[in-house]
Amino acid sequence: SAPAQAPAAGASPSSAAVPVAASPAGVEDACVFLVSVGENGRVSTGSGFFVAPGRVATNRHVVEASQGGLLVTSKALGRPVAGRVLARSNEENGDYALVAVELPADARPAVLGFADAARRTDKVGAWGFPDVVGKNDPGYARLLTGADITAMPELSYSEGVVSAVLDRTPPLIVHTAPISPGNSGGPLVNERGEVVGINTMISLDEGSYRQASIALAGADLLRFLTAQGVPVQTRRAATEAP
Template identity: 35%
Template sequence: MAQSHPDVPPPMHRRPHWPSAGLIASLLLLSGCANGLPRLPDLPGLPGRQERGNVRISDAPPAPPLQPSNNVIVDAVEKVGPAVVRIDTTKRVINPLGGLFGRGPTIQQQQGQGSGFITRSDGVLLTNAHVVEGASEVSVTLPDGRSFTGKVLGSDPLTDVAVVKVVATDLPVAPLGDSTRVRPGEWAIAIGNPLGLDNTVTAGIISAIQRTNAVGEGQRVPYIQTDAAVNPGNSGGPLINDRGKVIGINTAIRQAPGAGLSFAIPINVAKQIAAQIVERGYASHPYIGVRLQALTPQLAREINATTDECTLPEVNGVVVVDVMRGSPAAQGGLKPCDLIEKVGGRGVRNPSEVQLAVDQGRVGEPLAVVVRRGSGTTTLTLRPAELPRQE
């Protein structure tokens, strides 16, 4: 009779569980040896088993203590960064479906965000006109966390410059540079709040200057082009140089395969517009009242062959296509088929340069325009009028 063994459990009728081959391999790799498997010898020169924390993994000499930074970008950002602000706006818009079939309120609120920078310690700051356009409420937040209610003193759609005022004193100020000294290849540093990410710094170089055809028709701005990364939310923020001075206001981007291009309003243009806004609440732009066409040798040959109204030199230049009746151009003697060579003493090569040169003049004051008419050259004196403002 078999003896009973109360301390031994009865056998369980189930299949034995064997570890997988992958697990066995892992166990062997992690344990180093098992059931008599040979142990790999220690590598020569390495210590044997030691307590954790005592194993040296590097015998490089200790690094010298950090020296004060001499990074020009860091230094430039430290000068301007405290004066770069986030601008949050609220715009009230009419909902065309409001009140109909319960599709929402009649008036809805749209939130917007951009950047700006303080230029006067008493609370004057610059930004883009499109950042604050139509805003019923403007909030300005500094990097140190202080927040103020802003008032839009005025904006200029033609140059996309706006001035905002907050009630404060002793605010940090961004030093302004001279955009006429900007040259391609120099450092370009953008500071702003792209995509809601506050106090973001990106850097690149000045790619080009005097870009008059970068954004579209009607813009009277010789833009600075840069390859510094700029995104929505950067609008209105400063573009600075490696000396920590503002050289432009970031205003537009153009997407391209592999990279994007960004454009900034030269700070000298912005200062001129901002001064007018602070003084009288709006910016004044002179105009002469002409329609212009860029002329090429090929276009001149076609015009000369198809009409008797004009005989144009086969050159590159700017030709007057039409003159508005009663305009300053008409009163000053400018005629269709005139080839404009200089405006205000500045040589011009295309219609955008003519517009920029006229914009440098003053309303009601004499402006010299040199034209080639037929086989001769003559100088006309025009008195630009004020361009009607957009309401």
């Protein structure tokens, strides 16, 4: 299995984030592109999404080599901002990180809520910034080469169904929405735009050349975020809200 690479960013929370609508536009406004710079100057990229005002969830492996700096950007943010890793999961299989992002005064990124669970045959969508798309994206190239630090890479969407939910720790969601390196840390959402998982890796079968997309279950990510004191929206809370 190969993780899909990505970085993170952040500083202080703000009340500027707004709840996401159950629409593609709402999910798009919650997703961010992360650029991580290691001590040796090596750059890696990945995906993340707002789970609370000024707070971004991503994979731990996306931000592990961010000693040289962390950059977060999206169309909703309007420009690149610095990020700061607040917490990383310590469990061997819990690949999570929480990043603080200082929101520009005029930014209104959306916040994604969480569904209760994902079930086999559920329709799902994977959002993120895969390298396979980015290598053909002029904005992606301008940003990473330093030619235009304000350039915005294009967010990518793919869809599929849940093939299986594996009863492991944490549970793994195997799905058919195509992902690749760069998707790591991006959300896997249901038809209502609610998070059911966080895309983390791909599993390749060399014999059949088949690829499986794998996300860590949203319920386990929710457990991690709750332990960090993040006020995450859940399906029930969203339903009961006035």
